[in-house]
Amino acid sequence: MLSQKVSGTSAGLWLLVPEFQRLGVWDLLKGWTKGGDMDFGPRIALQAVNESALCTNRVRKKNSLGHQGFQLANGMGRLVTDEQVHLLLNGHTMEDAQDLLVNLGRQRQLSGHYRGDIVAIDPHRIISSSQRVMAKKKKVPDAPSEKMLQTFFAVSAETGQPVMATMSSTGMPTTRATKNLLTATEKIIRTDSLLVADKEHFTRELLTEVKNNPRFDILTPALSTQRINTLVKGLNYTRLWAGFAIAETPFCFEGSHEAFRLIAQRCGEKEGQYSYKTFVTTSDRQASELVAGDYDKRWSVEEFFNFENKMDLNRASTQNLNIRYGKLALAMVAQAATYQLRTKLKEEYRTWNAGHLAAEVLAWADGDIRVQDDTIIVTFYQAPAHLNPNDYTNLPKILQRENIDPRIPWLYNFKLDFRFK
Structure with a gap:
């Protein structure tokens, strides 16, 4: 031809x-x-x-x-x-696919597709039309449980480009799947990096795992539990600008002596009108840098999903x-x-x-x-x-x-x- x-x-x-x-x-x-x-x-x-x-x-x-x-x-x-x-x-096996992604990631690293030292991690769940009997999961908290395929991505926060992706059935807990993702990501990203995550990653197992990893630190929102809400309201806050103040304190999960940094962000000018957001981190960066700058870069992973979704990231006809x-x-x-x-x-x-x-x-x-x-x-x-x-x-x-x-x-x-x- x-x-x-x-x-x-x-x-x-x-x-x-x-x-x-x-x-x-x-x-x-x-x-x-x-x-x-x-x-x-x-x-x-x-x-x-x-x-x-x-x-x-x-x-x-x-x-x-x-x-x-x-x-x-x-x-x-x-x-x-x-x-x-x-x-x-x-x-070909899942291991073969992961090896392909690792080799691709290394080539992309050499080609300058990744910059900076912040990596956003997030699950991306795809509704599945499979007829198999399987565990169901909620895509968002107030939605009904559905059959779906779980993918997990690590994205360079500065360029918005994917570093690594892993996959699992809905039966795989987020923490365990994320540990697999980080093991693969570590083969590509050779510099010390801060992981920015969402509330699904607020688990003692994952935070301890990252704390013991010399390559990564993590910043994740804390769940809004009664214990944490009571704790943050009693902290002494430093006002950074109008309507915004921060404070921090050591934090341990119940039944554990492993200490992490808990950073509280307070919004509002008058007592009684305050709202709070809390984060837990293993990083030693300044608290103001983490919550007022670094965490906003987590949205790069959501932008990646929205930008590239039609490139076979929105279909799961088979399990x-x-x-x-x-x-x-x-x-x-x-x-x-x-x-x-x-x-x-x-x-x-x-x-x-x-x-x-x-x-x-x-x-x-x-x-x-x-x-x-x-x-x-x-x-x-x-x-x-x-x-x-x-x-x-x-x-x-x-x-x-x-x-x-x-x-x-x-x-x-x-x-x-x-x-x-």
Whole structure:
């Protein structure tokens, strides 16, 4: 098919190819599938990655998206079937998926995707349509219990980019799942970091675990119990500005002598109108810095969920965790590549979420694909307003200046270049 000129609407998807090269995605997929450059397994995985980038489930059922340009980007002359994707995912374990995510995270660390020393952690629960009998859980406290899949994320608070993700059934307690998440995150983040969490993480087991870990500290809101409410009302507060004061005191869980810092935040100017928020931490940072600055960065993880939710983070049709964790890992590969692509968009377009980026840039860009000598030429019939053509014209030379081999292994060592007309 490469010997012919191909016309299609998937020309924009080829913009991800140089980002895959920069991230070493092909080597990651070969390692996960244990395949080589000429094997089919890594190409099936690459198709799943590109499906996630398009925010479209089962793109292989949609001929308009799957026609020619899409399948060629995966190094294949056709689309693979549902069964082939299922067999590939089911042939790998959760441990395999976690290894893929760790290797991806290390590459992202080298690529500068993570900055700062604050990591936000949070569960992300997905309502499941599975017919299995399973434990049910509440997504929010006042909602009915439902079948769902639990995912747990660690996100760089400064850049909003995911460091690590783990997965479990609803039967797994949050504390135990979070300990698994931190064990994996520690393989990627090599600097001392502050974890900012929510009330679900306010447990003696988790706080003690983090306190004994030299790599991490944690800051989490305390539950509003009668004991804590009585304690904070009797503290001496230091006024920082109008309507805001803080205080702190040592705190031990009932039946334990392990001491933590309890920081109380008081809002209001008049006695009788005060409201309180309390936090427990293992950090030795200043209390004002923790509650008035660091904790607000926890919302970066919620912004990540909202921003990237359509990239296969909102579906859970099966409870086979080998399949779901493998699919999540491949979606995170797509997310890493689209993040790098987004940094090359013009400033006003960088706030596009995953669905908008897929619709406006990746899925429906009109163009043709042809081969000239040893290079695949992708021509856009209309220069996209959101791109700078200089980032893609003469792409092989650009990659060589970055010390990246411009030959694309899954495209049989052809190079790639772009034209804008």
